Amino acid sequence: xxGDSRVLMDHNMEIGVTPAQVKKLPKHLREAQISxxxxxxxxxxxxxxxxxxxxxxxxCNVHHGNVQETYRYLSDxxxxxxxxxxxxxxxxxxxxxxxxxxxxxFLWWLIALIRGDLVHAxxxxxxxxxxxxxxxxxAFLFSIETETTIGYGYRVITEKCPEGIILLLVQAILGxxxxxxxxxxxxxxxxxxxNRAETLMFSHNAVISVRDNKMCLxxxxxxxxxxxxxxxxxxxxxIRSQQTKEGEFIPLNQTDINIGFDTGDDRLFLVxxxxxxxxxxxxxxxxxxxxxxxEKEEFEIVVIxxxxxxxTGMTCQARSxxxxxxxxxxxRFTPVLSLEKGFYEVDYNNFHDVYETNTxxxxxxxxxxKLREGPxxxxxxxxxxxxxxxxxxxxxxxxxxxxxxxxxxxxxxxSGGDRGETNGSAAALEEPHxxxxxxx
Numbered sequence: 001x002x003g004d005s006r007v008l009m010d011h012n013m014e015i016g017v018t019p020a021q022v023k024k025l026p027k028h029l030r031e032a033q034i035s036x037x038x039x040x041x042x043x044x045x046x047x048x049x050x051x052x053x054x055x056x057x058x059x060c061n062v063h064h065g066n067v068q069e070t071y072r073y074l075s076d077x078x079x080x081x082x083x084x085x086x087x088x089x090x091x092x093x094x095x096x097x098x099x100x101x102x103x104x105x106f107l108w109w110l111i112a113l114i115r116g117d118l119v120h121a122x123x124x125x126x127x128x129x130x131x132x133x134x135x136x137x138x139a140f141l142f143s144i145e146t147e148t149t150i151g152y153g154y155r156v157i158t159e160k161c162p163e164g165i166i167l168l169l170v171q172a173i174l175g176x177x178x179x180x181x182x183x184x185x186x187x188x189x190x191x192x193x194x195n196r197a198e199t200l201m202f203s204h205n206a207v208i209s210v211r212d213n214k215m216c217l218x219x220x221x222x223x224x225x226x227x228x229x230x231x232x233x234x235x236x237x238x239i240r241s242q243q244t245k246e247g248e249f250i251p252l253n254q255t256d257i258n259i260g261f262d263t264g265d266d267r268l269f270l271v272x273x274x275x276x277x278x279x280x281x282x283x284x285x286x287x288x289x290x291x292x293x294x295e296k297e298e299f300e301i302v303v304i305x306x307x308x309x310x311x312t313g314m315t316c317q318a319r320s321x322x323x324x325x326x327x328x329x330x331x332r333f334t335p336v337l338s339l340e341k342g343f344y345e346v347d348y349n350n351f352h353d354v355y356e357t358n359t360x361x362x363x364x365x366x367x368x369x370k371l372r373e374g375p376x377x378x379x380x381x382x383x384x385x386x387x388x389x390x391x392x393x394x395x396x397x398x399x400x401x402x403x404x405x406x407x408x409x410x411x412x413x414x415s416g417g418d419r420g421e422t423n424g425s426a427a428a429l430e431e432p433h434x435x436x437x438x439x440x
Contacts (some may be wrong), residue, residue: 053239054302058319081185093182104171105140129161147175196309197318199224204352206322207331215280215364220333222273232268232307238285240299255285272346273336280364291329291361299324330359
């Protein structure tokens with residue numbers, strides 16, 4: 001510890017920060033390492049807010065620009081109409097019907113004008129194409145009555161107008177096509193399964209802790225409705241920048257996170273909230289990542305829950321994401337299920353709550369190596385203080401830095417010492433064989 005303080009003091013002197021100024025800084029700033037590279041005079045201890053790839057509500061933060069081949073949208077007109085916003089869909093729905101009625105109303109008026117029905121309509125013995133059609137307005141009303149099959153009985157086509165009969169057949173056929181197209185679009189838009197995803201919940205944070213002697217990444221999912229999601233399955237992707245060995249930079253590289261695909265645990269019976277676990281093993285992207293390294297990494301975990309809606313049979317997909325700052329090391333989820341008289345009750349007030357648990361700060365690879373040498377977890381119980389419960393609001397408050405350093409004493413009391421050892425304990429220094437496996 002003395003050596004670390006001496007190195008930190010040397011770094012401070014290099015960048016022109018005096019020891020008196022260091023003491024005035026909050027704890028999280030004083031403990032942050034300062035870069036001595038030539039390209040960086042001082043590193044920013046707090047991560048800058050990053051742009052999400054997927055929002056918490058599942059919306060993807062990707063906009064397609066400079067699309068030249070826009071004709072492709074018209075090749076699938078039905079899907080294009082369904083994907084439009086509601087106000088634009090209602091406008092197009094109304095516009096299509098009004099234009100269709102006006103177009104055929106104009107044709108009926110044109111037939112009456114050519115035949116002379118508008119001039120000789122009041123003469124006795126004259127048989128018009130459409131009775132009581134004497135203006136464009138009356139032709140428009142007859143077009144509406146014909147296509148909507150209202151049939152008021154005031155304006156009627158006569159048998160001595162073959163061109164009118166042909167136009168009547170054309171309007172009836174095209175009108176049916178327009179009705180099927182537009183009503184179908186509105187029905188699909190109203191019954192879209194993405195509305196069902198509004199009642200599927202994901203925990204606000206993901207956690208990392210030890211489960212069955214293995215380091216695991218966990219998050220919780222739940223369904224608020226009594227009607228279930230049939231054939232529910234879940235998968236996860238790690239989104240982060242990557243540079244290949246050839247020097248190619250991939251800004252948003254996607255890596256699969258195994259959450260039970262090989263064992264079938266990704267198939268869910270989502271009746272009550274479930275904790276989804278990813279075992280950090282040799283195939284995991286977090287295999288060699290320690291707590292200190294994770295605090296420096298920038299990544300995003302996208303989780304996707306899919307299944308069929310029981311009421312409609314349509315496929316539903318719900319999405320959420322966790323930034324690196326939303327992955328809590330050394331926490332577990334608070335239980336939400338309790339047994340009542342004759343049924344199980346789920347308390348959604350604790351759905352997002354977590355509590356602190358003793359977790360080594362070393363990587364899963366180092367933990368596995370230490371476990372092969374001898375049992376580790378029975379001795380970890382000596383390092384654990386009383387578990388502390390944290391709600392989601394409390395975690396947000398604790399995660400915000402105190403610019404005046406007023407929360408330093410409270411942080412020291414809550415953490416029981418330096419976070420660079422193990423979560424919530426400084427007793428690891430008393431166990432030499434444990435301190436070797438739990439790097440600070």
